[in-house]
Amino acid sequence: MTSAPLNIAETSDNTAANAHRDDGRSAAEFTSPGQEGATSGEEGVRPRKRGAELEEAIRCACVAELAESGYGGLTIESVAARAQTGKASIYRRWPTKQELVLDSLTSMMSGPVMRLADRTYDDTMTTRDALLELLSEVSEFMLGPEGDAMRSMMGESLRDETFTLSFRCDFFDPRKQAVLDILQRGIRRGEVRTTALDDVVPEMIGGLFIHRILLLRQRPTRPELERILDGFIMPAIRA
Amino acid sequence: MTSAPLNIAETSDNTAANAHRDDGRSAAEFTSPGQEGATSGEEGVRPRKRGAELEEAIRCACVAELAESGYGGLTIESVAARAQTGKASIYRRWPTKQELVLDSLTSMMSGPVMRLADRTYDDTMTTRDALLELLSEVSEFMLGPEGDAMRSMMGESLRDETFTLSFRCDFFDPRKQAVLDILQRGIRRGEVRTTALDDVVPEMIGGLFIHRILLLRQRPTRPELERILDGFIMPAIRA
DNA sequence: CCGATAGGGAACGGATGCGTTCCCTATCGT
DNA sequence: ACGATAGGGAACGCATCCGTTCCCTATCGG
Numbered sequence: 001m002t003s004a005p006l007n008i009a010e011t012s013d014n015t016a017a018n019a020h021r022d023d024g025r026s027a028a029e030f031t032s033p034g035q036e037g038a039t040s041g042e043e044g045v046r047p048r049k050r051g052a053e054l055e056e057a058i059r060c061a062c063v064a065e066l067a068e069s070g071y072g073g074l075t076i077e078s079v080a081a082r083a084q085t086g087k088a089s090i091y092r093r094w095p096t097k098q099e100l101v102l103d104s105l106t107s108m109m110s111g112p113v114m115r116l117a118d119r120t121y122d123d124t125m126t127t128r129d130a131l132l133e134l135l136s137e138v139s140e141f142m143l144g145p146e147g148d149a150m151r152s153m154m155g156e157s158l159r160d161e162t163f164t165l166s167f168r169c170d171f172f173d174p175r176k177q178a179v180l181d182i183l184q185r186g187i188r189r190g191e192v193r194t195t196a197l198d199d200v201v202p203e204m205i206g207g208l209f210i211h212r213i214l215l216l217r218q219r220p221t222r223p224e225l226e227r228i229l230d231g232f233i234m235p236a237i238r239a
Numbered sequence: 240m241t242s243a244p245l246n247i248a249e250t251s252d253n254t255a256a257n258a259h260r261d262d263g264r265s266a267a268e269f270t271s272p273g274q275e276g277a278t279s280g281e282e283g284v285r286p287r288k289r290g291a292e293l294e295e296a297i298r299c300a301c302v303a304e305l306a307e308s309g310y311g312g313l314t315i316e317s318v319a320a321r322a323q324t325g326k327a328s329i330y331r332r333w334p335t336k337q338e339l340v341l342d343s344l345t346s347m348m349s350g351p352v353m354r355l356a357d358r359t360y361d362d363t364m365t366t367r368d369a370l371l372e373l374l375s376e377v378s379e380f381m382l383g384p385e386g387d388a389m390r391s392m393m394g395e396s397l398r399d400e401t402f403t404l405s406f407r408c409d410f411f412d413p414r415k416q417a418v419l420d421i422l423q424r425g426i427r428r429g430e431v432r433t434t435a436l437d438d439v440v441p442e443m444i445g446g447l448f449i450h451r452i453l454l455l456r457q458r459p460t461r462p463e464l465e466r467i468l469d470g471f472i473m474p475a476i477r478a
Numbered sequence: 479c480c481g482a483t484a485g486g487g488a489a490c491g492g493a494t495g496c497g498t499t500c501c502c503t504a505t506c507g508t
Numbered sequence: 509a510c511g512a513t514a515g516g517g518a519a520c521g522c523a524t525c526c527g528t529t530c531c532c533t534a535t536c537g538g
Contacts, residue, residue, distance in 0.1 A: 047534095048533090048534055049485085050483095050484065050534095050536085051484085054484095054485080068398075069398070070394055070395065070397065070398055071311065071394065072310065072311030072395075073398070075524085075525060076525080076526070076527080077524095077526090080486090084486090085485070086486040086488085087487090087488095087527080087528090088485075088487085088528085088530095089484085089485055089486070091527065091528075092484085096526090096527085097527095152394040154393050154394055154454065155390055155391040155392065155394040155395065156309060156311075156394065158309065158387060158391060159307075159308070159309055159312070167454075168455075196470075198470065200466075200467050201471065203447055204443055204446065204447045204471060206446070206450055207443070207445070207448070207449055207450035208439070208446040208447075210454075211442050211449055214393075215396075215406075215411075215449075216407075228439050231434065231435075231437065231439065231475075232435075232437075232440065232476075233475070235475045236470075236471040236472070236474045236475040237471075286504090287503090287514090287515060288515085289505070293514095293515080314494085314496085315496070316495075316496090324515070324516065325515070325516040325518085326496090326497080326498090326516095326518095327498085327499085327500095328514085328515055330496095330497065331514085336497095479538100481538095482536085482537085482538100483534105483536080483537095484534090484535080484536095485533085485534075485535090486531105486533080487532090488530090488531090489528100489529085489531105490528080490530095491526105492525105492526085493524100493525090493526080494523100494525090495523090495524085496522085496523080497520105497522090498519100498520080498522105499520075500518090500519085500520100501516105501517090502516085502517085503514100503515080503516080503517105504513105504514090504516090505512105505514080506511105506512085506513075507513095508509100508510090508512105
């Protein structure tokens, strides 16, 4: 069945095969190496990525597609096009679309999250200011394409245990712990009452952000963050 | 490159079993009217729905499918199968999948939401108890299939303006207003400080619920709701 | 400079779902 | 009871996309 591995060969030997490619841009770049500066500008040459560099470009393209088109709208072809590679190179690394998406998200989240979880604050900083800084960083992260990607995956995680787990372990839990650490520190400093060390606090703060940023897409300004902190969060946890 | 064995419920896969399950069962029901009692029980006759009754069954099936399979996984065929009707009857009423989904969600949300927005509380009720009652009702709603359906749509609403608007107008805004009304009432009663009448309060409460119920799928017990109210929300808004 | 390796592009077979159409049948009005 | 209307089931054409395969070529190591 379909053992004949030819029929591409007959169109390949001629230069016309390259001539009718989709836009002709890359054809000009590759078939006339001495001309690329004149036809498409100085930046026309696209070095072919390999190895880890290519993998990173694919993961990055995957998150970007997720942010723009959502999980349902993401196709391997669109990721390949954005990463300027071919489908084959993707399938060589990830067996399915699902694994590609999960791996891209996980590697995306491990960076910023790690930074936040291991954050320490020197003794001159009040609990309020530590929270303010944490909130600023988190909101900055969530307003970027990564935030959109996360939002796109929230619905999907309902039906996929792996996603749900990854979300909790890689995103929610570290952030929750970061808030709890600040609370604990605040208790030691006498700024926070002991009964405020409760999962509800990080969940309330996190929920506010999910609501504001992910659902309403409003960027909280720093004065507004301060207003929220001073007006509602600090009164709720103060000693 | 992850080698983790994951099994992501891709928006299409395991619905295949439902897709062509229609061979035989319904045929038995319809082609042997004298036998239905023997083959599938006394209730074997399925009266053919028409008009408004059928429309409601389709909307209901649509929300249920949304809750189970998500927007990407929902197909007109699956809705038709669940509503025990045919695709043609659906397309006779809604031109596209999007309109069906939007209409189903809207009609689903208008019921409970209306009830909450117009809610009044008699004078014996404290602000705290009014909030408690509102929170109980909302959490009950969100824990049902409607909540799952909403969660499935959150990602999609990122890319569809109509969905976003419908969510805000039909769901978030009425709930926000219900909370604001209770706050306003609490200010009149002297239980709530005037500066607490702020969008942040309903957003914080709503966010907590989104986080807890929609993302973590934890059902808050009544004692826990009271703990949250007494421990954190009331301190944040008290006069 | 040259062979080995990995990347890019394009086609494929297959599956799935949309939206349509056709035909038969149940239900309703009269 | 009987015709008109609306519902149910199944196929169709069409499009998309998955995952694979093939061939050619850029890049790298020696």
